[in-house]
Amino acid sequence: MSTAGYPERPDAGEDVSRPDWAGGAQAAEDERSLQQLRESETRYRRLFETAQDGILLLDASTGQIADVNPFMVDMLGYPREHFLGRRLWEIGPVKDEEASRKAFLELQEKRYVRYEDLPLETFEGRRVQVEFVSNVYAVGDSEVIQCNIRNVSARKLAETALRETSRKIAELHRAAHQLETCEREEDVYLMAVDAAERVLGFLECSLYIKVGDRLVVKAASSEAIANVGLEIPLEGRGGGLAAETIDTDAASRFGSAAQAPESCLRDPALQSGISVPLNHLGVIQIRSPVRDAFTEEDARLLGLLAGYTAEAMRRIRLQRELREQATRDPLTGVYNRRYFTEVIAQEVSRSRRHGRPIGFLMVDVNRFKQINDQLGHVAGDRVLKEVGALLQSAVRGEDFVIRYGGDEFLIVLPETDGETSVVEARIRNTLDRWNAANPTLLPFRLDLAIGEAHWLPQSEEAIEEALAEADRRMYEQKRGAR
Secondary structure (H helix, E strand, C coil), rough: CCCCCCCCCCCCCCCCCCHHHHHHHHHHHHHHHHHHHHHHHHHHHHHHHCCEEEEEEEEEEEEEEECCCCCHHHHCCCHHHHHHHCCCCHHHCCCCCCHHHHHHHHHCCCCEEEEEEEEEECCCCEEEEEEEEEEEEEEEEEEEEEEEEEEEEHHHHHHHHHHHHHHHHHHHHHHHHHHHHHCHHHHHHHHHHHHHHCCCCCCECCCCCCCCCEEEEEEHHHHHHHCCCCEECCCCHHHHHHHHHHHHCCEEECCCCCCCCCCCCCCCCCCCEEHHHHHEEEEEEEEEECCCCCCCCHHHHHHHHHHHHHHHHHHHHHHHHHHHHHCCCCCCCCCHHHHHHHHHHHHHHHHHHCCCCCCEEEEEEEHHHHHHHHHHHHHHHHHHHHHHHHHHHHHCCCCEEEEECCCCEEEEECCCCCCHHHHHHHHHHHHHHHHHHHCCCCCCCCCEEEEEEEEECCCCHHHHHHHHHHHHHHHHHHHCCC
């Protein structure tokens, strides 16, 4: 039978369910999906290769490492082959095998684990602090563990440095409170240097105080104790960096001999240093034979200590000035009667304790009324100043001169053993030299009437009786001079 006009019968097994154009569309779709998969894999591989965190890919069932990214290799220094096929606790960095096994079991169970401070060890043996985060996710019919490892060593170092700085500042504040309790400047010097050495760790520290036209080392740390007592001039090149610091009231820091200021006195053992002013009162310096030994933070902390030290010094000096104003005669500079009232009880107690007498010299300026009448009160005031200075120069350091009233002065001589006559003779000799040096100040020689007396610790008489005796003898001498 003729088959003309009909299509031929398809061969057995040939798909006749869809036309050729439908098969072509599916193939195109499959190709697009395959291309997208390739692009996704490429993007992932690019991210994996360029990530700035370490990445490990592990088989979820065995815990074996399937892949490692370059950052992880560079971070720990092990070759890539060292990681592949090994378990996490076998790669060397993770030292605690038991803990690592437990962590892996926890990861399998919870599908997530995180360590914020995990110590790893590099190929060279260096410790690295890392943040470790692991997740489990499905890939096809299997599961993969991705471990992200971030190097947090720098952050940990910064946190440690911050904690240490906070500790030092807290210790400095405690030192500041202690400085507030100091009653003597010498104690302030010692406490400041102790804080520099003990709290801040500065082994070579020296504290200079301005005394007249010089800077004097008043205290030093253990490594620089030989500097105590050293004096340097404030003027000229001999003063060095310390003199420049107090003159400019500005701090300086250097990390090598080449960087040291020109004013720095050359010393082959000096490489690093910081010099900080004490608000024109002095200078505190630290130094080291090591280059770049001190940081900006060190300079800031030393500046805090210098501020606390200067404040304590100012407080003590102000208190001393106020005491001086309260106990000193403003005209002559000698002690006033109020001071005598405060200290005489202490002297009496000490005299009784040691069994030694107290000597008194009552001193009056002869013809003082005549000086005021003829030359005026300005000249009279000058004479009183000169007499006060003259008496101060003639007595011992433990004696004290008091302006008792008007043109009368009282000299208290503790523990004299009755030798007031020696002091009186010294005053007379000093007065003779003064008259020789000031021949034109007065129309006549300056003369003093002096009466002496003693208070004996074994006697029953009051101090006032000894003072009255000295006053009586002074007036007898005064009448004799007329």
